[in-house]
Amino acid sequence: MGESLVKPNRPAFTSVEALAALVADGDVFGVGGHHFARLPMRLLAAIAARGVRELRYTSWAGGLALEYLLEAGAVASADLCFSSLDIFGLPPRFRAAAESGSLAVRDWTALAMIEALHAAQKNLPSLPFQLPTGSAMMERIPGARTAADPVTGEAVGVIPPLRLDTLILHAARADESGNVQILGARALDLAMIGAARKVLVTVEEIVPVGHLAEAGRQTVITRNQVTAIAQAPGGAWPTSSLPFYATDYAALAEAFASGRPLAESFASRPVAGHVVAAAAIRPADLPVRFPAVHAAPEAPTIDEIMAARIAAELDDESFASAGAVSPLANVAYRLAKATHAPNMIIATFSCGHVDIAPSPLLLSLVEGLDAATAAAHAGGDDTYAAYYQAGAVTHEIIGAAQIDRRGRVNNLAIRRRNGAMLRLPGQGGMADVANMHRDYALYVPRHTPLAFVEAVDIASSGRGLARAEERMRAGFRPGKARVFTDLCVFRLDEDSGELVVDELMPGVTREVVTEATGFAVTFAADCRPVALPDAASFDILRHRIDPLGLRKLEFVVARERGDLIAAIIAADRALVERLGRTTA
Incomplete structure (x- = not known):
């Protein structure tokens, strides 16, 4: 052996x-x-x-x-x-x-x-192991x-x-x-x-x-x-x-922006006092309401609308797992639990913190707060068997780089016009959970013809088990498959096996969606505007769940991302220092 x-x-x-x-x-x-x-x-x-x-x-x-x-x-x-x-x-x-x-x-x-x-x-x-049906990962x-x-x-x-x-x-x-x-x-x-x-x-x-x-x-x-x-x-x-x-995060941001070797950036530096203070802050130390880092607009912004719309998918019977790098989904889960779904289960850190409280998504504090409020601590190896493979998870809403008309995702590599491949992060566990979770849900913050294509270059994941009968035969619950974008909400139709537009974001027309999509778009007969929650829900999102605006990182272009990260890190550090003085 x-x-x-x-x-x-x-x-x-x-x-x-x-x-x-x-x-x-x-x-x-x-x-x-x-x-x-x-x-x-x-x-x-x-x-x-x-x-x-x-x-x-x-x-x-x-x-x-x-x-x-x-x-x-x-x-x-x-x-x-x-x-x-x-x-x-x-x-x-x-x-x-x-x-x-x-x-x-x-x-x-x-x-x-x-x-x-x-x-x-x-x-x-x-x-x-269960086959990642619907993907090309087995090869x-x-x-x-x-x-x-x-x-x-x-x-x-x-x-x-x-x-x-x-x-x-x-x-x-x-x-x-x-x-x-x-x-x-x-x-x-x-x-x-x-x-x-x-x-x-x-x-x-x-x-x-x-x-x-x-x-x-x-x-x-x-x-x-x-x-x-x-x-x-x-x-x-x-x-x-x-x-x-x-x-x-301040040291990481400085190192990544400097262009210097990482070994030089991280050599022989003491642990900074503010991250020691952050580790000591407990859930009871937090205020009920935080001032928002970003000025609140009169009308909800698209990042807030998408978070609220995803949150509306969840109810008291939901078990939602937060993926590795999904700020928007993480905000949506916490918003749902803090408002209309208090009995839902949220698991974060790739199911390492199970059944957390809807603590605010604060950069330096989120790991400690989730660890403190979780009912259980676990690892990916045991939670896969206990929850994912058992079909117990209802949602893991994951960002996608490229999606085709059949709802297949490519998070591995995209072919450039010159034939070279643009490497992407990888699919993580998407190929597995696309079938295991009751509801298959994806999001794309910027809906463009490059993101929505006729056929993906590599099918890194897909809902291969879509029909109710084949899902039950495999031991999984029947459920919905949806894609949320800044323009619309798609549904994966069980009969045709293709994406259909069910809802339009505020102010978006069918023509806008058609022009922004790289395949012929089908609209549902009852296609309707996205329903928005009341103002109180948006207030909770801004001042309790995501006061730093981490969700916004998924909506900015690359040249704006550095400035937004710097503002978030500065606000996070100021908050930690203020809470540290209060609890000292």
Whole structure:
């Protein structure tokens, strides 16, 4: 079955540099954490400084960690589900390397990667998974194949083990015996730990045996799963390490805008006081109403109208999962729960924080607030089985780069007019959840002929199981499929299998939609204007749910994005400093 993954009962305690020395050229190399949370940045810096080469980067997400390693010339290939810098957009080094061909990129669905890691963890030659029907992903996932289930004969996906040579991660604490404590959402950390030959961990602090239990809710990685540990206070900065410090968005923005090497931008800087203060702010410290950063217009703006219209899809029986980088959907979910759907369930951080309160979407505080109010903390590996594959989730409303008349999405790569490919972030888990979630919902903030095309270049996801009977046969609930844009609302018609316009945004005509769409548009017989909520709902959106205006980031063009991010970060920092003084 391959090399044993069994480790000694007691990990070594050593330095960050000694951990880095355990990473070898050519390793299949995983990174724990999630987006801008708990990335082992100091260890990544030490690995890059050693001049390691030909790493086979293998993780659910690329993002900042992959950018750091690409800058150092350490990576030969990348196996991932997506790569994004969150509100800062597409990672430039990843995009350039993928488009030039200097980086071999292999795209996975989230479920295929999870089951491949589980196969390694369970010492099995393969594991089955639900097919991403409606997408072209099966032909892209390394080693995946379609096979007949040996019991029922039904078609399933099958994936061989995905074994890691080395996994690096950052955690809150370790005790003196080597047990490691993870607080909050844990992404795919447990599955990756189980699939890794070496697990190298940095921690904020080392505490006596027995003290880990004092933290309350937590995940403990037992010492026989860990190879070596180094104490590294601030070792995740500029990403977060709760409860010690929040993500330093100001430092990230400065580094991305400067054009300097990331290693230079993040070298030997102390954790800033405002992110330490942000980590200490609790839900009870927040005011009921916030002043909005942006001047409130007399009439609702299109970002507010879209958020309110998406929120109207949700009710008390909804279970809505917030995708990796979806500010508009996140705002809509919180608005619904704060107004007409108080009993709905929201899961954030890719289902790492389950059943959160509708806390405001504040940049530095959202991770801590969601972790504090969540009924449960989890990882993507276990929530896929518990919620997604079980068909329990009703909505995951996701942004799409390119959509065709059949509702298929392309978030992988778009062909330019000269034949070259423009690399996109990747589909994450969209190919899986397009069928698993009861309601398939997408949004496009700027409706143009480039976004809505006759046929997508690559079908990275699609609602392959659309009819009620085929959904029930697969164990999923029948539901709706919709696309929300700044011009209209489409419905995926079950009979024709094509998009139909059901609703028009205020002031938008059929002619405007037709001209902005790259395929012949069909309008429903009862096509109508979008219904707007009352003024109180918009007031809640502006002053309680999204006072910083994060939703607006999805509606601005690239040349305006930097100024808007700067304004949001400045307002976020001022808010944290004010709340910090109030709670001191």
